[in-house]
Amino acid sequence: MKPVPFNYFAPTSVEEALDKLAELGYDGKILAGGQSLVPAMNFRMARPGALVDLNNIPELAYIKPTSEGGLAIGTMTRDSKVEHDPKVIEMFPLLGEVMPNIAHAQIRNRGTFGGSIAHADPAGQLPAISIALDANLFIQSKSKERWVKATDFFTGPFMTVLDPDDMLVEIVLPPHLPHTGSSYQQVSRQRGGYAQAAVASVVTLDDQNRCKEARVVLISVGDTPILSARAKEILVGQKPTAEAFKEVAQAIAANEIDPATDIHATADYRRHLVEVLVERSLTIAFDRAKKGV
C-alpha cells in the first residue's frame, strides 16, 4: 500500500457523482482511468482526501455521431476503444496516428479519453489533440453546466478551468471540412515514452488549393499545449509551399515555445526538434489535404 489513506466513493450515475463532488469540494478528486493519478498517489505527490470513482458509470463511455456530423466521445471511453474504433479513425485520422503513441497498450486499456484531457499534462497527447481538432468540452457540476472550447480549457501545467466540483462529461469533435489533412509527429526516447517534443497539425485547403485553416499544436514545450498563432498568420490565404513551412517552423521554434531542460532533453534540443517536426508535419498534412485523405 503506497498511497496515503483516502475515502472512496463509487457512484453509479452521473447525478450521484456530481452530488458527491459538490459535497466533497476541494477534498474530492475524480478517479477516471487512474493511469496518471494512481502513479502520482503511489509517489504520494497526490494526496486526495477522497476519490470519486467513475468506473461504475457505464453511461459515460461511448462514441457516437453528432447531428453536425462530428463525434461525441464520453469522458470514460477507454483510450484503447478510441484507438480501435473504425469510425474515429475514418473521421479523424489524426487520432488513429496519435493513439498508439500514448504510453503502452496496458495503459490504454485502462486510461480514458476525458481523463487524459482533464489531467492536462503538458507532455500528454490528448490535451493537444483536443485543441488541434477544435474540440468542444461539456462540463457539468451539481449547480451548473457549460461548454468550453479546448482552446480555452488549459490554464497551466496540470491546470484547467475545471472547478473542484466539475466533471468533464463529453468531448465533441466537430467534423473536418473537405480538403482537410492532418499529421502527428513525435520524438521520444522509446516507444510509449513521454514526447521530448511533438507536433500535431490539422490543415484545410480551399478550392484554389490555398490554405484556409492551419492548426499547429506543440506538445511538451510549454506549460500547456500551444496552438501556434504564427502558423495561421503565415499560411492562411497562401499556397502551401516548402518555403512557407520552413518559415512557420522557424517562427514557432524562435518565438512561440518555452521548452524546459530536463534529464530527457535540453531546451535547445527541444527547440530544434520542434523546428524539424513542424516542417515535417505541415508537409505531410498538406499533402494529405490535397489527396483528400
Added chain:
Amino acid sequence: MDKFPITVNVNGVRYDRAVEPRLLLSDFLRHDLCLTGTHVGCEHGICGACTILFDGEPVRSCLIFAVQANGHDIRTVESLGSTENLHPLQEAFHEKHALQCGFCTPGFLMTLIPFLEKHPKPTEEEIREAIDGNICRCTGYENIIQAVKLASEKMPR
C-alpha cells in the same frame, strides 16, 4: 479508514474480502490472496511486471485499486501452466531462453496471452509493439521475440 467488502473472481476462483481503498490490486493479489506470481517492480506503471488480465484485457495491477476489482474477472500468471505442465507460451520462453532472472516474465506472459489470441500469426513488428510496455533487463528482448514466434507455432488455434 473503512474497509470495503469486495467479491473478485481470480483465475476462476471467487474471493470475498474486505479491503482498504488504498490497497493496490497488485498488493491484494500478492498479500491478501498469496498469489505471488504477479510481480511488483516500479509501482508506477512503467515496468509492466505486474500486468494481469482485467476482464480479459492486460492492465497494470499497480495502477488499479483492489476495491475497483469488485465484481470483475482477474487472471494472473497462476492461471497458465504448472511446473510439470507448462503453458505452450511458457514452454517457448523456456526453450528460447527468454528469461534469465524471471522477474519480468509474469508481466510478459500476461501481456502476450491476449495478444496471441488476437494475433495468432504475429509479425516481428507486431511482437515488438506488443511488448513495448514491458521492461526486461536480462535478455535484451531478442530471445523473447523468438519465444513468441515459437509459441505462435505451438499454440492451438
